[in-house]
Amino acid sequence: MGEESELAIAAVRRYAVALRHIQSRLFDAYPDVSGIKDLMTAVRHKRTLPRAGMSSTGVEYAIHGAGCQMTDEVGRVVDVDLVGDVEAFDAWRIRWFLDEQSDAGPSVEELRTACSHLASTGELLEVQAGSWYALPDRRGKGH
Template sequence: MNEDAELAIEAVRRYSAALERIRACLLDAYPDFGCVLDLMVAVGHTRALPRQGKSSTGIEYSVHGVGCRMTDQQGWEVDVDLVDGVEAFDAWRIKWFLDEQSDARPSVEELGRACSYLSGLGELREMRVGRWYALPDR
């Protein structure tokens, strides 16, 4: 494996870890919610929450179209869309995250290959071949 591929794999792992941490912190503020879909229902259908807000745990969220952007207190932002009801991301979302938080600059193509590789190891789930990925079921 070459150095560029290793950098891309590490970048995807950093995004995944940030997503897991920020998502958990957001959901900790809403004990009745099991996932981001529940937040989106509270925003869109029941209107119990505003489209943009800040949780009691300090995570800012912004519901958009079929997804949600979440930002922690340090300014780290992760974004997911719902794909078949599952919180999913693509290489572009990882690239955007990296551009905001890191000196590593793998290409979108390298990140896509890294996602496919990590899904083969079981570290990610491939929701749509070569396009959408999700955190593994825990």
């Protein structure tokens, strides 16, 4: 693998670590919520939580169309959509997370290739071929 590939793989891994950490902290604040699907149900159907808010653990969240954007206290932003019942992300969401200039970091295509590679090794799950990926233990259910 080339240097660009290694940089893209490292970027995807940084996103995955941040996603796991931020989600864990968000769900720690809401004992009845075990995933984004539960959070969306609490917001849209039960109306027990607002569409956007700040958890007691310092994570901001905002429910949107098919998913949720989460921001930690240092400004790291992760975003997932529900694809079926799976909390999934794509290369564009990783690119937004990196918040780098278009020439400075891995391209969306390099990130997509890195995601596919990591899915082939079991580090990620490929939810929809070549486009949507998930953390192996985040299938929309418990954490």
